[in-house]
Amino acid sequence: MSQTRRDFLRQTGCLALGAGALAAGLKDFGLVNALAQSTTDYRALVCVFLNGGNDGNNTIVPTDDRYALYTSARAGAGLALPAAGQPGGLLQLTNASYGLHPALPELQALYNQGRVAVLCNTGPLVEPLTKASYQSGAGQKPAQLFSHSDQVAQWQSAVSDDASATGWGGRIADQAATLNGSATFPQLVSVAGINLFVTGQNTRPLGIADARTSLAQVLPLSLTGTTSEQTIRRAAFDNIRALAPRTLPRAAADVTDSALRTSAVLASADATLTIDFPNTTLGFQLEQIARLVKLRNTLGMKRQIFFCQLGGFDTHSAQQVTTNAGQGALLVQVSQAVKAFYDEMVAQGVSDKVTTFTLSDFGRTLQPAGTGAGVVGSDHAWGNHHFVVGGAVRGGFYGTYPTLQMGGPDDTDSGSNPRGRWIPTTSVEQYAATLALWYGLAQSDLTQVFPFITRFSAANLGFLL
């Protein structure tokens, strides 16, 4: 197992051998889907990270006879959402036996239009696990389950048995680098700070402010003084940076170099949008992403990966079952911002070329933590449900929804104190590989990006056209 991992690292390491060698390699070995070479082609992935661990058990809830299992686990402590049709109750999905949290009416509407896929009980896995193989120790578990930083890292890296220095967004970008030809704009953009997801082996992400800062202003270099003083000082500023020695000073200089190149490109760009975005944390972030999508041709981009994030989902307490506080208030933001973004993509004519998807630290325990409205929350768990949104999505449910029962067949634990932590039935790698294949990687590339993908039954879950 560790040998496999070392091979994987060596392979990704070799890709760092210069862009020319990389380009040749990609062409020679058919590493890239040939379709992606067409000139009108554009594809973008937009990751919405729900930081803290969104409680999927209260996001997507069965509305058939399984609803009784749900209420028996959660109603006593005051954590159960009312049934579909009740005031403040679940939002029933068409042709599905599930409802959404009442904070998600926009996502409900998009689902009913066939623009949303729901991926059930997905999480970090090193290999497929059953309850028996998990409990006996026969199956290898991901490292440090239920810990925020590790599970965030595993969701963002798709490497679950060890620490990883790269994320899967970054590694996909490494593989797809040549698709952007000579464009100098970074393929990876985060509007929520730099993190593992957007870190590649040799692809450097761009970090910019949200839409409250115009693109022309996101990366200025300000120098006080007369024009000639500025020119002279700027030249020395650049020349000194060129002298920076290896390796840490050089690394700091590289970040500035990249920023100045990008700044020059964005300074003259116009990116007026059609749709009004909500003035929320996530709204501002997705609005900025929409502007960059609008500039795709100006920037010469064929492939882009974006990252945005909303925090506050670590609802150990005060999770709430309303739409105006706790998890509900956060999901309102998600629903409204994702809808505005989708509408803007429609207006730009690229709704089938841009796919938005959610990630989060982990799911949360079915069993509540604490008791009583305003107090009750839930603890760290594992498998979780996620949304994929866009015109290229085959709407519907994917994966297997768990049995909502503490100590039941999907719970990690039996015995005296099972909390309802779902053993995932779909791996992060499968989820990510499906997105990667749509983005333009070839089936044969996948092991370069996802070291353990071949251990799972399907690399393509089929939720994208």
Place this chain on the structure above:
Amino acid sequence: MTANRVSRKARRGPWRAACALALACAAAAVTSAQTRPPVVLTDAASTRAVALDALTRLRDPFTLTTNSFVAGADTRTRVMFFVMNLDLLAGEGASALACDAEDSAHRFYKFKVEDVRPVPGFGGLQQVIVRLSDDLGDAGDLLVRLSLHGVAGSRVRISVGHTGGTLADDPGAQPQPAPPTPPAPTPTPAVNPYTGTPTDADAVRLLEQATWGPNPAEVARVKSLGIKAWLDDQFNQPASGYPNMPLMPTDPAQGCPTTAPATCQRDNYSIYPLQVRFFQNALYAPDQLRQRTAWALHQIFVVSGREINFPAWMTYYVQTLDRDAFGSYRTLLGDITLNPAMGEYLNMRGNTRVNPNENYAREIMQLFSVGLDELNTDGTPRLDSAGRRIPTYTQDTITNFARVFTGWNLGPAKNFTNASGVTFQVPNYQDPMIVTRETNHDTGTKTLLNGLVLPANQTAQADLNAALDNLANHQNTGPFIGKQLIQHLVTSNPSPAYVARVARVFNNDCDALYPDGCANQRGNLKAVVRAVLLDPEARGDLKTDPSYGKLREPVQHLTNVLRAVGATAFNNPAQPSDGVLGNRSRSGDLPGSLDEPIFLPETVFSYYSPLYQVPGTDLAGPAFQILSTSTALKRANITNGLIYAGIPTNGDTPAGTSLNFAALDQLAANPPVLVETLNVLLLHGAATDAMKAQVLGVLNSINDTDQATRFRKRSQAAVYLYMTSPQYQVQR
């Protein structure tokens, strides 16, 4: 201050010639404060190393693998070098040495040094064995460098796979052949007591590591006291700290009625008063080392004002860090555990035996004490027989610790009388949490780390004491905490040997390098911080190992600029700055706009991860995590703003901030003197001639006829160019 540069050059330059006289060279090592660069022996006429495949004893080109006679052994090729002037301390071995290599494509590799020992019969020569890294291919010629205590030797050439390539020697590189007379054994350097007068360079470097930034007055103080005495003085400085604040009703309408002053909300319901106090202390208060240590501890034992958004609650947390910064780790761990802000932040407050919350149990192990993986004393992970890391604890351990942390809640409520004379009961986020109801405590047996079993029916207090002892006494805690303190103060990639020296002081190991570490107290943080700062890997005039140092984190960059030049009230040199470096909005808050908002980290994982790797390298670079394309330019722009504009007064900024260039202006008549003075103060003399020529060129171009204008513009440009340079951004 220029004398230092000359003496450093003198040490570097003629030294190679002196080494032909082996005895002179060896004698110098005993008295030198600084580790010498290792000398890897080469052929007589080139920089090609005299290096052998350690198994076949053949010269290069080396194969990538070499078959061993031992079945199943790692077949990666080991290369043996021969090295002179290796100033290994007592007990130091391979783990003190770093080895890197560069190929023709300018790709860097890190080779593990596996063995070092004297060549039999030639005590002045060491044989050093390194393992070719797994990511290396048929690379042809490589330039290889060996570093000890952050000091690199000249690079030498080897080839792997085949000989050749386009890799030129470093400028000025010379052959380093074996001397005709075998060198005498290198004596083990004596431990430097640091009682003498330090060089300018070492004094400046100490202040970069131990304060919020060197300034001329403090450099003079270090030189007058000596480093050891200066540290003792710092340890004895009382905390400038954070004054007690009244606990307020959680409803702002109750705490700040309409009759209250307009500033009531700002001063009692936002983090503003703590952020302002933070910078006032950093800029002017004498307890600099305590502040730096407490800031490092804040980033380990994180409570965030994002969730604990009452400044009074945060005050009693920050006071704990200040108070315990130089006490025992066990005291700190206990005080932090019962601190009510921490209790609120990580959900220990109100935790009961029914469904105990696991949050504090998990984070106290993962972040505050033992960490995820079992560690050797030198901070490297212990591995199982399959080469995998060994988890320190399991989910079961977390569940057991969670049951320990039950039964605790806030002490008796306090009273608060608002501006309208109405008195409210307010929750007690000041005093340590107490056991409010013993029946809320889980009294079952609990199995903790290292197999410790707590018996049934213990009190909450007894269980807590035993559990915290269990964590404080765990073999991981010394290297886990010690390495992070090194990373926060000195360098992101300390050698395992350095970590081990610090960890042994934490462990109260009386055989450690520093007798001060034997304080009859495990986890004595004063001794640990002293060991971090007095280590040979921390001290010295010039560090040349390319992986040495740390990116100045944003708050450090800001305070360094303000302290080096001198901060005053806005356009008023007679008054101090008010310490307001922001306007309470994220975009206007200077550290916040650099992704390090003071006391408001995003999560319990702080502003950045100690494990973050610099993209494209295998080096840790924690603060690089928040050096993005965006913040890199903002850093330059904020520096430009402080230098050329300052921060004017407004509602939240009563006095504002300006830099005081008066002293530098005095030097600006003579640009070379200005350039060299700033080189010493800001880069401890490490600027290359090429870099200084760039700064000088700009200064010489400034020729305003008005003398005061001319001098001021020169001072400003010089400070800007030094402080925005990557050479300065990385504290080395």
